[in-house]
Amino acid sequence: MADNKRTFDVIIVGAGVVGSLCARELARYQLDILLLDKCSDVGEGTTKANTAIVHAGYDAKPGSLKATLNVAGNALYDEVCAELDVDFDRCGTYVVGLADGDESTLQALLARGLENGVPALEIISGEEMRRREPALTSDARAALYAPSGGLVDPFQLCYAAAENAVANGVELRLNTEVTGLWRNDERIVGVLTPAGPIRGRYVVIAAGLWADTLMHQAGLDSFAIRPRKGEYFVMDKAAADVVRNVLFPCPTSVSKGILVTRTIHGNVMLGPNAVEQDDKCDLSTTQAGLNEVMEGALKLVPGLDSRHVIRTFAGLRAGGNTGDFYIDAPRSTPGLVVLAGIESPGLTAAPSIARYVTALLGESGLCLEPRPAFSPIRHGIPRFSELDDAEREALIAQDPRWGRIICRCEMVSEAEIVAACHAPVPARTYDALKRRVRVGSGRCQGGFDQPYVIDIMARELGVSPLEITKKGRRSQMVVRRTKELRA
Amino acid sequence: MKQLQCDVLVIGAGPAGLAAAYEARRTGAANVVIVERNDEAGGILPQCIHNGFGVRALGADLTGPEYAYRWIDRARKEGVGILSRTMVLGLEAQRAVVANPREGLVDIMPRAVVLCMGCRERPRGALAIPGERPAGVYTAGTAQRLVNMEGYMPGSRYVILGSGDIGMIMARRLTLEGAEVAEMAEILPYVSGLRRNLVQCIRDFDIPLSLCTTVTNVYGRDRVEAVELSTVDERWRPVPGSQRRVPCDTLLLSVGLIPENELSRVAGVAIDPVTGGPFVDERFATSVPGIFAAGNVVHVYDLVDDVTESALAAGRSAARHAMGLDGGPRSEIELAAGDNVRHVVPHRLDPGSLEQGEVLLHLRVRRPIEAATRIEVWADDHRLLSRRLRYVRPAEMVTIALQEQHRAMLEGARRLTIHAQEA
Numbered sequence: 001m002a003d004n005k006r007t008f009d010v011i012i013v014g015a016g017v018v019g020s021l022c023a024r025e026l027a028r029y030q031l032d033i034l035l036l037d038k039c040s041d042v043g044e045g046t047t048k049a050n051t052a053i054v055h056a057g058y059d060a061k062p063g064s065l066k067a068t069l070n071v072a073g074n075a076l077y078d079e080v081c082a083e084l085d086v087d088f089d090r091c092g093t094y095v096v097g098l099a100d101g102d103e104s105t106l107q108a109l110l111a112r113g114l115e116n117g118v119p120a121l122e123i124i125s126g127e128e129m130r131r132r133e134p135a136l137t138s139d140a141r142a143a144l145y146a147p148s149g150g151l152v153d154p155f156q157l158c159y160a161a162a163e164n165a166v167a168n169g170v171e172l173r174l175n176t177e178v179t180g181l182w183r184n185d186e187r188i189v190g191v192l193t194p195a196g197p198i199r200g201r202y203v204v205i206a207a208g209l210w211a212d213t214l215m216h217q218a219g220l221d222s223f224a225i226r227p228r229k230g231e232y233f234v235m236d237k238a239a240a241d242v243v244r245n246v247l248f249p250c251p252t253s254v255s256k257g258i259l260v261t262r263t264i265h266g267n268v269m270l271g272p273n274a275v276e277q278d279d280k281c282d283l284s285t286t287q288a289g290l291n292e293v294m295e296g297a298l299k300l301v302p303g304l305d306s307r308h309v310i311r312t313f314a315g316l317r318a319g320g321n322t323g324d325f326y327i328d329a330p331r332s333t334p335g336l337v338v339l340a341g342i343e344s345p346g347l348t349a350a351p352s353i354a355r356y357v358t359a360l361l362g363e364s365g366l367c368l369e370p371r372p373a374f375s376p377i378r379h380g381i382p383r384f385s386e387l388d389d390a391e392r393e394a395l396i397a398q399d400p401r402w403g404r405i406i407c408r409c410e411m412v413s414e415a416e417i418v419a420a421c422h423a424p425v426p427a428r429t430y431d432a433l434k435r436r437v438r439v440g441s442g443r444c445q446g447g448f449d450q451p452y453v454i455d456i457m458a459r460e461l462g463v464s465p466l467e468i469t470k471k472g473r474r475s476q477m478v479v480r481r482t483k484e485l486r487a
Numbered sequence: 488m489k490q491l492q493c494d495v496l497v498i499g500a501g502p503a504g505l506a507a508a509y510e511a512r513r514t515g516a517a518n519v520v521i522v523e524r525n526d527e528a529g530g531i532l533p534q535c536i537h538n539g540f541g542v543r544a545l546g547a548d549l550t551g552p553e554y555a556y557r558w559i560d561r562a563r564k565e566g567v568g569i570l571s572r573t574m575v576l577g578l579e580a581q582r583a584v585v586a587n588p589r590e591g592l593v594d595i596m597p598r599a600v601v602l603c604m605g606c607r608e609r610p611r612g613a614l615a616i617p618g619e620r621p622a623g624v625y626t627a628g629t630a631q632r633l634v635n636m637e638g639y640m641p642g643s644r645y646v647i648l649g650s651g652d653i654g655m656i657m658a659r660r661l662t663l664e665g666a667e668v669a670e671m672a673e674i675l676p677y678v679s680g681l682r683r684n685l686v687q688c689i690r691d692f693d694i695p696l697s698l699c700t701t702v703t704n705v706y707g708r709d710r711v712e713a714v715e716l717s718t719v720d721e722r723w724r725p726v727p728g729s730q731r732r733v734p735c736d737t738l739l740l741s742v743g744l745i746p747e748n749e750l751s752r753v754a755g756v757a758i759d760p761v762t763g764g765p766f767v768d769e770r771f772a773t774s775v776p777g778i779f780a781a782g783n784v785v786h787v788y789d790l791v792d793d794v795t796e797s798a799l800a801a802g803r804s805a806a807r808h809a810m811g812l813d814g815g816p817r818s819e820i821e822l823a824a825g826d827n828v829r830h831v832v833p834h835r836l837d838p839g840s841l842e843q844g845e846v847l848l849h850l851r852v853r854r855p856i857e858a859a860t861r862i863e864v865w866a867d868d869h870r871l872l873s874r875r876l877r878y879v880r881p882a883e884m885v886t887i888a889l890q891e892q893h894r895a896m897l898e899g900a901r902r903l904t905i906h907a908q909e910a
């Protein structure tokens with residue numbers, strides 16, 4: 001597929017939330033853009049496994065890129081999510097002080113937040129905090145309230161941005177791993193893939209955990225990423241009666257601590273811990289890690305009922321050795337823009353990172369001529385579960401598949417599944433579908449829907465059910481037909 | 488929105504729903520409707536293609552589909568309407584909003600409702616088994632549907648966690664389909680399903696069974712490549728050093744069923760935390776007047792015959808309620824689980840009801856006793872009756888009948904307590 005002749009203006013390596021929002025931002029201009037990812041879907045990297053908080057911005061060191069881009073990114077969320085039809089709730093977040101020294105930590109966070117330009121921060125009493133969150137431990141002494149903090153659906157933001165980019169002319173190639181950079185003397189002139197080289201005037205590395213590997217190929221040797229695992233529990237929506245807010249403990253030197261939060265879709269999530277490791281692919285959960293998370297969470301909300309757990313997962317922070325985001329167009333390698341060390345608050349910062357990168361490219365000589373036809377608006381697939389009766393009736397009248405419920409826990413209709421299979425960035429795997437329409441995300445975890453979904457996906461994608469995978473590569477859901485004779 | 492009036496609305500067309508609807512009609516309810524979200528009626532039964540259904544209720548050893556078909560046929564002949572592919576969206580005592588592809592939304596106004604939603608399987612996440620999260624982890628019932636109804640094999644080499652009935656039946660089924668079942672692991676020191684399944688599905692097929700064993704890790708990034716099994720101590724903690732890696736491409740879970748009561752909660756029905764199902768009285772009336780419940784939605788039964796029997800009673804009560812024949816005020820006794828009893832259904836009963844016939848008490852024991860066991864029913868502090876059983880096992884529900892003759896002794900009592908102790 002890789003065509004030697006064509007030259008893209010910009011090649012973006014990595015379609016996580018950062019790469020996808022960069023692609024969308026650049027699509028505002030008259031540019032030929034290619035967005036690449038090695039996975040079978042966008043957002044399969046760190047974007048699919050994180051805490052999903054839109055941070056207010058009091059954590060990062062004043063003056064750092066993290067601090068600036070966090071606060072700026074946070075401010076862009078209302079606009080970006082409205083344009084892209086993404087679920088976002090600016091519900092505010094809390095850091096709760098439980099131990100002796102915590103009050104002074106809260107004061108320090110407040111001061112840092114003010115310096116970073118975080119709006120409306122406020123320290124509230126333990127009593128007031130418990131009024132707002134009755135399930136909170138009686139140990140709570142005080143809390144930092146950040147009204148600008150919020151909750152988002154990170155996968156949704158990622159594929160929505162990618163879809164809007166594609167709708168505005170960006171080319172997306174999945175299952176395409178960049179194995180090297182194509183250089184002509186110093187200058188980067190494209191990328192190398194197993195399917196052949198692809199020519200590009202500028203290459204943006206937004207490869208998350210793998211950014212350093214690609215940087216080293218460009219001779220940028222000093223930057224190194226050390227993955228830091230964070231493990232989580234997801235709880236049934238029934239647990240949401242207990243937890244209403246986003247509750248952080250006081251941060252430690254390595255992480256923001258194990259929090260207890262409601263999610264944008266009404267579940268409860270506990271985590272993450274922070275464990276350094278070498279392997280960039282190891283997303284396994286461990287008994288020790290899960291125990292640590294549960295213990296940490298119980299310190300904040302002692303009444304959590306572990307019987308509500310429906311799933312565990314882990315994500316890897318792409319922690320860099322500078323402690324800050326590294327976003328640069330190094331002089332030594334013209335044509336290259338590098339984004340590395342985009343750990344938390346990378347999701348929050350992503351919309352402002354996209355602008356920052358666009359400006360960097362402009363400064364490096366990329367011609368930014370606005371494209372009049374650009375439309376920032378994307379419409380998502382309606383969710384049957386969130387519609388009112390009149391809307392439901394109208395949709396079923398148009399297409400009866402809206403009336404056939406496939407996933408009972410999350411109440412997802414066949415029409416939503418079909419629409420996701422034909423979206424601008426279509427769902428081609430079970431997990432991709434799950435991220436788009438929430439099939440299998442509920443308490444039965446796909447027990448009821450899977451046999452139906454395999455069939456519907458095979459039909460819509462025009463493949464055999466044997467080719468439907470959970471997450472690409474060799475992750476087939478079923479391996480053969482019954483009664484089939486084998487050699 | 489289309490409107491529909493009916494006397495009795497039954498939710499779920501499994502064996503419970505079919506029997507409840509059938510009996511409601513026979514009791515005299517004019518208009519009885521079942522809504523079922525699946526394409527076909529029969530509940531879990533169409534995928535249970537093994538035999539062993541209906542020995543008691545129909546006097547025949549049938550397969551699941553055959554048993555279901557008999558009841559679909561009976562219900563149809565009685566004039567029961569079945570709306571398939573229909574999902575209940577909202578429920579109150581006298582109102583249900585449902586959706587289906589044919590009519591859109593329908594607003595149903597019943598005089599009585601019978602909840603027959605069955606149960607669901609506990610998934611991997613509920614056990615929080617650590618490890619990778621590859622393809623190839625299925626609950627046994629999902630695998631059963633894939634194999635028996637859709638015609639697909641979820642994998643080639645299996646480890647089955649849990650020795651529930653579905654797991655054991657699938658062990659045999661998969662072996663017959665040419666797959667290999669490497670091992671079945673059970674965390675308890677005894678099998679959690681029926682003895683007959685242990686013999687016919689595991690022993691007869693030489694499937695290795697490890698008790699006091701659980702899965703402590705899952706390997707494989709794309710597809711399952713192996714699981715780690717560990718021996719556990721009496722508090723279910725893995726014994727260090729006991730881990731072994733068993734190569735497989737599929738992990739099946741048969742680790743328990745949970746009554747499906749989300750809808751019941753929406754309707755305000757009080758749920759017993761022990762059974763996971765509604766509190767019911769001997770009529771199968773729930774805490775909400777006009778809402779009844781039967782089958783696995785109340786508590787998980789092991790035999791379909793008992794499901795059918797309980798549903799007949801619930802259907803009768805619902806019809807009476809719909810026809811305004813509820814009778815006068817009731818005086819109720821509470822039932823309590825005593826020594827080695829996990830739960831008893833019903834939770835409450837009116838001794839006056841014994842006038843119309845026997846009342847069955849269904850109970851599950853906590854621990855197995857592999858020796859003669861005495862089941863005793865105490866009305867406050869005097870013993871009402873005592874039964875001797877050869878053994879008791881948590882997997883095998885115990886049924887005790889209260890008869891007309893017990894009525895006098897029950898009058899005035901406050902609490903019935905049931906014990907299961909070694910004789």
Ligand SMILES: Cc1cc2nc3c(=O)[nH]c(=O)nc-3n(C[C@H](O)[C@H](O)[C@H](O)COP(=O)(O)OP(=O)(O)OC[C@H]3O[C@@H](n4cnc5c(N)ncnc54)[C@H](O)[C@@H]3O)c2cc1C
Binds near residue numbers: 047346
């Ligand atoms: C435990 C945890 C909790 C977090 N919590 C928060 C939070 O609450 N709020 C917040 O703001 N941030 C949070 N973050 C950070 C946030 O998730 C990340 O900053 C953000 O997702 C990074 O997005 P990305 O696009 O840079 O990386 P990714 O999503 O990892 O995207 C990189 C993409 O590049 C692709 N790729 C890599 N190498 C190649 C190659 N050679 N060829 C082709 N494609 C390649 C990958 O497949 C991947 O899709 C958290 C992170 C973790 C791990």
Ligand SMILES: Cc1cc2nc3c(=O)[nH]c(=O)nc-3n(C[C@H](O)[C@H](O)[C@H](O)COP(=O)(O)OP(=O)(O)OC[C@H]3O[C@@H](n4cnc5c(N)ncnc54)[C@H](O)[C@@H]3O)c2cc1C
Binds near residue numbers: 529575604652750
């Ligand atoms: C694998 C397996 C093997 C078994 N083997 C035997 C055996 O050998 N012998 C034996 O006697 N018994 C056996 N049983 C037990 C017996 O089959 C079950 O106890 C019985 O099926 C339970 O009946 P039910 O009607 O309560 O539930 P189900 O059969 O589960 O039916 C519930 C129905 O309700 C529907 N429903 C739920 N919610 C809604 C809603 N909101 N709207 C609309 N519809 C809804 C569901 O789709 C389903 O069709 C077995 C069970 C299983 C699972």
